[in-house]
Amino acid sequence: MVAVIKTGHSIHRIFNYNENKVKQGVAACIGAGNYPVDPENMSGSMKLNRFLKQLKLNENVMRNSVHISLNFHVSENHFEKEKLWAIAVDYMGKIGFGKQPYLVYQHTDAGHPHIHIISIKVREDGSRIDMNNIGRNQSEQARKAIEQEYGLVVAEAQKKEETYRIKSVSAAKVMYGKTETKAAIQKVLGVVLTQYKYASLPELNAVLRQYNVMAACGTENSEIYRNKGLVYQVLDGSGNPIGIPIKASLFYNKPTLTFLEQKFKENALKRIPFKSRVKNAIDAALLPGKPSLQELIGKLEKQGIYTLLWQNNKGFLYGITYVDHQTKCVFNGSELGKLYGAKAMQERCQPEKISGQDWLAHPALKGEVGLQPQTRAAAETKAFSNSLQEIAISTGPSNWLEELMQPERGGAYVVGPFKKRRKKRKKRNLSNNNQ
Incomplete structure (x- = not known):
């Protein structure tokens, strides 16, 4: 058995997480410790209010909620809920939470059997339960005792x-x-x-x-x-x-x-010695005619090179990554050179209209991916996303029609001579006035 203990600021969040699992049909509340009635006879608000009422006794406790998961070996998927409830009660008593209100949920949404226990750190008298080193001390001792008492697979053997x-x-x-x-x-x-x-x-x-x-x-x-x-x-x-x-x-x-x-x-x-293989494979795939970007991706895939396109929420392409499964090397397009980046590859491929759903089914990199600002790839990603010139594949006649409708811009070869003439005229007029 493996026990994982986490604390949090909100009992609402932990409670809703488990109750939503119940609504999805992948969990069941199998027991309620120190509650007046059984869980099947309580509504959601009754379960939650028991926690909230006791938490008001000491509102100075910031991390007041406890979320514990007890995870069992895959071979122990035959346990009845009565046995799982007994293990939970025994465990909570051994770690010092035996008198606390707690709910036990059996989850079935993973490949291994496990239960979740939610509770609070405020006692009935308003005092706070100290959980410092509880995982290393009380929980570890409880785990070993329960493994022996219930004949569970030992955690150390499971890790090996x-x-x-x-x-x-x-x-x-x-x-x-x-x-x-x-x-x-x-x-x-x-x-x-x-x-x-x-x-x-x-x-x-x-x-x-x-x-x-x-x-x-x-x-x-x-x-x-x-x-x-x-x-x-x-x-x-x-x-x-x-x-x-x-x-x-x-x-x-x-x-x-x-x-x-x-x-x-x-x-x-x-990976430096393997750059040439990817570059040569891309160049060779572009030689017979001018394939579309999707056709290029298909050709590279046959060479064992996986192409990942990064796009923003509007469907504009701003990055490209090549994964060579033969040499086990990964390159951002810019790492191979300017000709192999996202913008250059669009220009080298046959223009085509591609909807956002026709791209590879990989979401664009956002903040949650956690790019480090010091990495070169992160800087490249930020530059693309902040660019005012969004990259889009040409869609045909509408593009050249829009260009014709744009106001024409004068060139330097027109402006320059006019400036010179105006200066000369000014000088000539000044000289005449002096005379």
């Missing part, structure tokens, strides 16, 4: 088995709800982080997205960004984040931002 399984199985796309989330992401990271040569977070995400995984360090105003943190999250079929992000420090190889920044420096040098 997981590490072996990661090394022996090749990576595949992560399917949320069908596989154990953390283990599935770990498999992908085990392959991508060690085998591919990427030099920025966007380039790493260009590879991870093909496995339905994304690395993010938050927006500029977020706490995770200020603390240089990093999380990994599963993506759905449309490339949108789904489920709960997992901290980088929780994975066995600790793929934190500090770790990645070192990899960026190493990979920037390692």
Whole structure:
């Protein structure tokens, strides 16, 4: 069994998260500790008000809510809700929350069996529960005792088995709800982080997205960004984040931002000898005629090169990334040269009308992707998004018609002579007046 404890500022948010899972049919409230009635006989407001009433006894406690998940081995998916409830009650008593109000939810939206427990840090007398080092001390002791009492798979053995399984199985796309989330992401990271040569977070995400995984360090105003943190999250079929992000420090190889920044420096040098292969493949694909951008992408795919187009919300292309699966190298278009960036590739390809839905189904990079401002790729992305000249593919006759309707601009070869003549006339008039 693996226990994860988190604290928060809002009991509303934690409560709504679990109740929404119930409404979606992927969770059930299986017990209520220190409540007057059973959960099936209570409305949502009755459950929540029990917490809110006790929290008012000490409004000075800022991080007043507690969210705990107890995660079991995949082989333990046969547990009845009565056993899960008994484990939850035993665990809460052992960590000092036995007399607190708490709700227990059984979730079924992941590949491994697990339960969520929500509670508060304010006691009935208004005092605050000290949770300093609770995970290392009380929770760890409770976990070991419960594993022995209920015959659960030991967490240490589970970690060893997981590490072996990661090394022996090749990576595949992560399917949320069908596989154990953390283990599935770990498999992908085990392959991508060690085998591919990427030099920025966007380039790493260009590879991870093909496995339905994304690395993010938050927006500029977020706490995770200020603390240089990093999380990994599963993506759905449309490339949108789904489920709960997992901290980088929780994975066995600790793929934190500090770790990645070192990899960026190493990979920037390692991938240099392989630039020519990607450039030659692009040039060769453009030789027979002038293909459209989508046709070019198809040709490169046959050469083992995956092309990722970055576009804004309006559908304008502002970036392009090439992932060479043969050499395991990733390049932003500008890294290969000016002829291989987004704007240049549009000019080198046959103009065509492409709707936003015809592009590759990958959302544009936004703040939540967590681009580091010091990286070259981030600067390029910012320059594209802030440009007044948005990049668009020519749509045919309407473009040249609009150009003809624009006011004509005079050239320097017209303005120059007129300026000279006017100066000479002024001098001549002045000389006449002096006489």
